[in-house]
Amino acid sequence: MFNLLERYIARHVVSASLLILFLLIVLRAMFSLLDESKSIGRGSYEMADALLYVALMIPQKVLEVFPMGVLIGSLFGLGILASNNELTVMRAAGMTTWKIAGATLKASLILMVAALLLSEVVAPVASKSAQQLRTSALSDGKISRSATGLWAKRDNQIIHIASIHKNGEMHSISIFELDKDYRLNQLTEAKIARIIDGTWFLFEVTKERFKSDQIEKISLEQMKWQNPLDEDNIETLTLQAEILNVKGLLKYQQYLSDNALEANEVELVIWQKLLMPLSIAVMMLLATSFVFGPMRDVSMGARVLTGVMLGFGFHLAKQSFGPISLIYGVSPFVGAFIPLVVFAGFAYWLMLKSG
Numbered sequence: 052m053f054n055l056l057e058r059y060i061a062r063h064v065v066s067a068s069l070l071i072l073f074l075l076i077v078l079r080a081m082f083s084l085l086d087e088s089k090s091i092g093r094g095s096y097e098m099a100d101a102l103l104y105v106a107l108m109i110p111q112k113v114l115e116v117f118p119m120g121v122l123i124g125s126l127f128g129l130g131i132l133a134s135n136n137e138l139t140v141m142r143a144a145g146m147t148t149w150k151i152a153g154a155t156l157k158a159s160l161i162l163m164v165a166a167l168l169l170s171e172v173v174a175p176v177a178s179k180s181a182q183q184l185r186t187s188a189l190s191d192g193k194i195s196r197s198a199t200g201l202w203a204k205r206d207n208q209i210i211h212i213a214s215i216h217k218n219g220e221m222h223s224i225s226i227f228e229l230d231k232d233y234r235l236n237q238l239t240e241a242k243i244a245r246i247i248d249g250t251w252f253l254f255e256v257t258k259e260r261f262k263s264d265q266i267e268k269i270s271l272e273q274m275k276w277q278n279p280l281d282e283d284n285i286e287t288l289t290l291q292a293e294i295l296n297v298k299g300l301l302k303y304q305q306y307l308s309d310n311a312l313e314a315n316e317v318e319l320v321i322w323q324k325l326l327m328p329l330s331i332a333v334m335m336l337l338a339t340s341f342v343f344g345p346m347r348d349v350s351m352g353a354r355v356l357t358g359v360m361l362g363f364g365f366h367l368a369k370q371s372f373g374p375i376s377l378i379y380g381v382s383p384f385v386g387a388f389i390p391l392v393v394f395a396g397f398a399y400w401l402m403l404k405s406g
């Protein structure tokens with residue numbers, strides 16, 4: 052698959068990209084730890100918990116900066132080859148700029164596999180474990196998370212919540228009330244819980260009271276609820292589509308559709324995850340086009356700075372076009388695909404100019 056020169060180029064590009072990703076993650080981890088230090092001392096949340104939480108969130112943070120890291124790393128790696136005149140020698144030996152670009156795109160396959168592994172296997176598991184750790188410690192063990200949802204304890208009540216959405220709305224709530232002998236006394240089930248003017252309400256409620264000789268059942272349209280979760284816990288436990296893998300996102304999208312809830316935002320995240328390998332290839336092509344074009348005779352510092360600006364621009368475009376497409380009713384696929392088309396078109400134009 053790789054000839055000798057292609058392996059040489061790939062080794063430089065991949066190693067430089069991994070180095071830049073490592074440096075970016077160290078910075079992100081430091082800022083995350085500083086942010087978490089504000090919560091140390093609440094409940095049983097200590098410095099060791101904060102360190103473990105930040106460590107578990109690293110795979111997700113890597114995914115967030117992956118395209119930027121690849122772009123800067125590719126500029127750095129190809130820039131070293133350009134500074135040593137090795138690219139000039141390769142071109143003199145008959146290797147065209149497009150063949151060199153092809154070698155970097157082949158190298159991107161290695162990074163694509165790594166990104167997919169992180170996105171679909173490592174990051175979802177690690178991020179969920181991090182959320183579970185943080186929430187349990189902040190609540191002093193009174194709140195925990197499982198595969199079936201969230202569990203909380205308050206006085207004689209055990210509460211199960213299937214999911215908490217970004218707007219704070221909760222779905223499929225079950226409240227088990229126990230008597231002093233820890234026997235089930237009452238079961239309250241609600242389809243939705245939401246806050247209205249500072250007060251929590253349960254909607255589509257069914258209450259079952261268990262008496263010695265019968266079960267009394269009543270139905271209510273709504274009722275007030277003393278939610279045991281504080282605002283910080285709700286923010287931590289909110290279901291974030293970005294940390295799910297594609298399989299989990301598809302299940303979540305189906306859940307939203309079955310309950311007549313808006314699912315376009317989840318569909319957008321699905322397309323962004325599916326197109327992520329393509330974004331890595333686009334960043335590689337963009338780096339190559341700049342090394343042979345505007346960045347041919349500049350310093351390494353200028354190349355790195357340009358990579359940071361372009362990477363941030365791509366990240367901003369990806370974060371902007373998606374939500375804008377949802378606002379104007381455009382397909383989520385279009386919103387996820389437009390930034391790639393724009394940057395790929397720009398890279399292609401630069402490659403044509405460089406010859």
